[in-house]
Amino acid sequence: MDIAVFSAKPYDREYLNAANAGHHHRLQYFDVPLDIETVSLAANHGAVCIFVNDCADAGVLQALVHGGTKLVALRCTGFNNVDLKAAQDLGIKVVRVVNYSPNAVAEHAVALLMAINRKIQRAYNRTRDFNFSLDGLMGFDLNGKVVAVIGTGKIGRVFTKIMLGFGCSVIGYDKFPSAEFEALGARYARPKEIGESADIISLHCPLTPETYHIIDASTLARAKRGALLINTSRGALIDTEAVIDALKSGQLGGLAIDVYEQEADLFFRDLSGTIITDDVLQRLVTFPNVIVTGHQAFLTREAVTTICETTLQSVTEFETGKPLSNEISAS
Template structure:
């Protein structure tokens, strides 16, 4: 099948090409994001493959439909960037990567936590300048601290197990309790418990209308003073302006994020020679207790292999009129 791959990167193409040795599709890579400015590149492609920051709103989908696209394949788990109602109306099938090894994201969340807490980024910069002073590098033991896991799916459960290994007390928050989480001997937070007890809050939930800005000025006001917040899920879970105010006041003791609300204009490209005009982002990275990585939590060999294999297998299933196990439907 002829497949247009948007937001294609050099490192990802190696894994796609390897997976395609089995599936044998015609892959055409475009390093630009899918949006109304670039959608014309997809004309004549039966399948279009996109990533987290590509835009698949009603207008883009209508143009894809006019160009002959029948399948939209997301090489990611989240699908908040797709207008599913418009896709259904146009007869465009949507598939995604329902799951991939959860260890990559969970382990990156731990890496961010350790780096923020133990000031690894600051120590690294100092020692490169032959500055071996330890002033301002004091962290705290994770052992005995309370960790709130917001979203107890596969990734949240792996993160919880790692935190248990550090000797932490772990509590969960999720409207849909997980048997796997409870099997670890863990319980869900009671009303107000996260704010009162949590020294660390880690977000592992999808971005939905209900979870948009789940971390906001009100929830941050109730947080335990000096708590560290980690987000490796979706940028829209955090009201960034509110987080900045909490960092300024000391309500937040640190912030480690792999995702950002307006990341589509920044991430997955080299802007080192350009002026970044996003003032909110610039304020955010100016804090010494903030670490930002560019949506790389999933970036392991194991995860990339699964993502690429699953995506191309779904395209093959569509081409052969087989059931789409990873289809995303309205509702």
């Protein structure tokens, strides 16, 4: 099948080519993201393969149909960038990667937590200048601290296991409680209790209308003063302006994010030689107690291998008329 792969990076090409050895699809790679300006590139391709910041809204989907596309294959788990109702109305099938490596994302969240707590980035920058002063590098023991996990799906549960291994107490919140989460030795708590008692808050929930800006000014005002906030899920879970205010006042003790609300025009590219006009991000990175990584939590060999193999398997299922194992729809 002819597949137009958008937002294709070198690792996408390498791992998709390797996975395609068993499928023999015809892959055409485009560095640019899918949007209304680039959708014409997909003409005469039966499928498009897209990533987290590609746009598949109603207008783009309509254009895809006119070009002959019948399948949208997301090489990720989240699908907030796809208008599923429009896809359904247009007869376009949508598939995603339901499970690639919860360990990859959870472990990155832990890495961010350790780095922001123990001031690793500041220490690294100092020692490169042969400054071995320890002033300002004080952290705290994780043992005995309360960690709140917002979203207790596969990734949230792996993160929970790691935190329990550090000797933390873990409380959680999820619209759909999981017996597996409680079986680990964690417990669910009311949102008010989470704010009052959590030393660390880690976000692992999907972005939906209900979770949009789940961390806002009111949430932060109720939080335990000095708490650390970790986000490896979706940028728009956080109201970034409110977080900046909380950092300035000291209400929030530190922030470590792998995602950003306005990342679509920034992440996955080298902008080191350009002027960044996003004033919010510019302000955010000036804080010494903030770490930003560029949506790399998924980026392990194991995870990318599974992502590519699952994506191409879904295309093969569609091409051969088999049931779509990883289909998502509006209903």
